Amino acid sequence: MGVKLLFKVEPRPVPLKKMRYLSPLIAAVMMLFSGLIIFSMLGKNPAIAFHAFFIEPVNDFYGLGELIIKASPLMLIGVGLAIGFRANIWNIGAEGQLAMGAVFGGGIALYFNESTSGFVLPAMFIAGAVGGMLWASIPAFLKTRFNANEILVSLMLNYVAILFLSLLIHGPWKDPQGYGFPQSILFSDSALLPVLIEGTRLHAGVIISFAAIGVGWIFLLRSFLGYQLQVSGLAINAASYAGFKYKKMIWIGLLAGGLAAGLAGVSEIAGPIGQLLPSVSPGYGFAAIIVAYVGRLHPGGIFLSSLLMALLYLGGESGQMNLDLPSAVTGIFQGMLLFYLLAADFLINFRFRWKSIPLRQGI
């Protein structure tokens, strides 16, 4: 009697929990591997390219500072977004909320340009937080009041916010001595974040991001509200049976993202940028979605994934300088990372198996 082997995909009886933590690692390794293949296809020596992309940018003190500077907005926004994502609230408007944070915070900096008061910087952050939350409250209000899809509304508002920032920089906030360039005046010292470590550009804004990791950890894993968000995301019916108010979850989920993105916006303009420009972010709001996802919506994971994503930004810049690659290569790596992660996540709930089926004897 013969046996026929069938390759079959079947659901796991119990989700494989360790795969949740393994799949980001698998994704990172696969991304590196694919990167090496791409480099060699371009006729670059993979070892040299690898060094230029992943080692060169961070092999000195200054480089490590740059890594943290880039990771800072990513981890901050990533934690904020994770709060919503856990409850299945898809805020993809962080890029716009960041821009609005920069508008509000930057407005304070420009208005109090003559001031040397120590209150300017805190006021900027408060204003930025308000700006980001106001912008996030639009999808929250439209979702809770009119049931409008928050994915689409928050997405559309990205462009409105970025255009609004551009409008201000091309108009009333333009530097009159800027030779016509679309940029604001440079912020005065009282509106700039102090540098933390001599010899780097590491600014005090990163403290907020590190604090966000801690606060996010307590909120998500040790508070009742965090638990309610999680249950709402996993089983909406169970959550409403338990009396958790979903509308409240929507507000919290979106406002948390807006708050984080707004703060990140102020951190950027008061830190590395030092003025308002038409573009204050190279897509941190979108990249933070990948960061949150790769970090498994867990603050610890988000911390690690933000460092990896930051390294990809630096690698892109270094590749542009040393290997003549366009800096957009960063996007290829970031995209691949998420592709591989999403694919590997399949193995949490499913498995591949060879099934042997006994063949029927001849008739």
Next chain:
Amino acid sequence: MSADTILNILVATIAAGTPLVYAALGELVTEKSGVLNLGVEGMMLVGAISGFITMAKTGSLFLAVVCGMTAGALMSLVFAILTLYLMANQVASGLALTIFGIGLSAFMGIKYTSVALNGVPELHIPILSDIPILGRLVFSYDILIYLSLLILAGVAWFLYKTRAGTILRAIGESPKSGHALGFSVIGIRYLAVLFGGAMAGIGGVYVAVAYTPMWVEGMVAGRGWVAIALVVFATWRPLRVMVGAYLFGGVTIAQFHIQGLGIEIPSQFLSMLPYLATIAVLVIISRDKNTIRVNSPASLGITYHPENN
């Protein structure tokens, strides 16, 4: 403003709206099957550079369109495998596709930055094109513009007049019922996603080969996002997609002319309009259960698990 200027604005509007017609029609079919693909911008860019390279190497518009469509479809295949076979989240997969596509297109176009092409000639139909005004307004475009209208008619006919189109729409409303009736939900969605990719690809080709025949990194410049907005703005109806595309295209063209007229409206206000209008439409159709059910595919963005039936 002279009659000639108005005519020029109208003609330019049609050209500006055409990439949106293509990309939004593709996204419309994808969304009608219940899948939300946020990767349009990335697919358009990869389609654009693929078509551009082909055009630069061969000079054949036909090959450029074929390559652009194939490239767009291949990009959407990645998305399809992730979301349909591996059941990954559609929002995350779509965003990854856009980020990936922006990078990939820049990468493919390294050697073509600022290379210029000849563009696509406007058709000249004897007699018809020579009619005053009407000839210019109706019979003076390049062939890709006419093709977009042909595809528009085809999509409208397919969705509402054919059995296959009805099945596709039914699956977008209730994949479970479709499955129970014996239709392959996943198979049909694959085709819908691939069609969306191919259309985004040709939309990209139009931008890079006909509209501004020169390669610049990221030159699709947000049109992919506008196309997604447009599908919502048009409440998932093909004819309204066309009207919306020309409206949104007109907004772009208006920016160039409004300053010339001495009207003090910052161009950014005009650029915001498509997004604000889309939010307004979304609010209007979402606010009660009946209008949302009539207007949008019920299963949009929700992952379909065949095992749960």
